[in-house]
Amino acid sequence: MRPASLMIFGAGFGTRMRPLTDDRPKPLIEVAGRPLIDHALALAPDAGIRRIAVNAHYRADQLAAHLADRPGLTVLRETEALLDTGGGLRNALPVLGEAPVFTLNSDAVWTGPNPLCTLANAWAPAKMDGLLLLIPPERATGHSGKGDFLIGPDGRLRRGPGAIYSGAGILKTDGLAEIPERIFSLNRLWDGMLSKGRLYGILHCGGWCDVGHPGGIAEAEALLAGQGDV
DSSP states (O other), X not given: OOOOEEEEEOOOOOGGGTTGGGSSOGGGOEETTXXXXXXXXXXXXXXXXXXXXXXXXXXXXHHHHHTTTOTTEEEEEOOSOOOHHHHHHHHHHHHHOSSOEEEEESSEEEBXXXXXXXXXXXXXXXXXXXXXXXXXXXXXXXXXXXXXXXEOTTSBEEESSSBEEEEEEEEOOGGGGGOOOSSOOHHHHHHHHHHTTOEEEEEOOSOEEEOOSTHHHHHHHHHHXXXXXX
């Protein structure tokens, strides 16, 4: 059964996007005429998603106002502290439910197949606790680095330079209860899945751009103009 809930991470400070984030949160930075958060939300309908949680911390009022009155969407304000991705996901479970959930960063744009549909079609919960969508380095526009994961012949992941984590995945959330800290990265949850051989990966066959700095906006717009947005 495919997940029906989506967690979008929108609470970061957007430090690398300064000065554009001096007066707005990063998810409201525009690419090709619409905010990054809207690019992310546009992926949800085709994937059959019914519930969406978006966390907010830096300039949360602006993001909440932009997302007001959208059916099935809840903005969760992390007012006391930024909970990071793992803590943010655990904080959202009352909204998302106990079933596996889609997770999605809000600072990328895509071309080609809908990434959430690609994940849903490959999701096999009998053998997987997590499934991450990865980008081959040659198609990772705007990203520098050695990569995050190696994919085995059966799709199982292990850490190492290779494919790049796209910011999209499907995760079972049971393991969050075993992490004592309040503020933590999803890497903690992934590590538990890796130790059991239950974290898998699949490659995105379209384009992807990490909009992590002001120069990434032009790169993202060129990508969308050249290949068509999902």
